[in-house]
Amino acid sequence: MRTLSLRVLQQRKMQSPPVPPYWRPKTRGDCLELPRPCPYVGCRHHLMLDAKSSSLKLYVDEPDMMRATCSLDLADEGPKTLEEIAEILGITKERVRQMEEEAMASITAQADYLEGEL
Numbered sequence: 001m002r003t004l005s006l007r008v009l010q011q012r013k014m015q016s017p018p019v020p021p022y023w024r025p026k027t028r029g030d031c032l033e034l035p036r037p038c039p040y041v042g043c044r045h046h047l048m049l050d051a052k053s054s055s056l057k058l059y060v061d062e063p064d065m066m067r068a069t070c071s072l073d074l075a076d077e078g079p080k081t082l083e084e085i086a087e088i089l090g091i092t093k094e095r096v097r098q099m100e101e102e103a104m105a106s107i108t109a110q111a112d113y114l115e116g117e118l
Contacts (some may be wrong), residue, residue: 028072037069045071047089 024040025031031038041048047069067088068074074088082100086093 031070031072036073043070047071047074 025034025043031040031043034040037048038046040046074080080088082093082096085096089096
């Protein structure tokens with residue numbers, strides 16, 4: 001991953017296809033027919049920007065170097081191995097395993113909480 005300057009980001013924005021103002025996809029159906037790479041970088045499913053809340057930094061990948069820009073597109077392709085996910089995200093296989101473990105622990109904790117509420 002490489003960090004791009006504000007000037008480069010502004011140049012890329014000028015080169016992007018025009019997007020109607022204020023419109024954003026709200027459902028998966030809204031974005032199925034949109035061009036790829038996806039122009040809606042602010043979408044929570046977009047893979048181009050990774051905002052780390054603890055460091056308040058933006059990490060930007062080159063869109064032409066990315067295999068995919070939307071996590072929903074990847075989900076539509078079906079199951080992936082740890083190696084495939086690591087390659088897509090540009091991280092190690094071990095980090096993918098750790099993230100999976102954290103996500104499963106979070107889901108389990110939420111399920112336990114909801115079970116207690118019933």
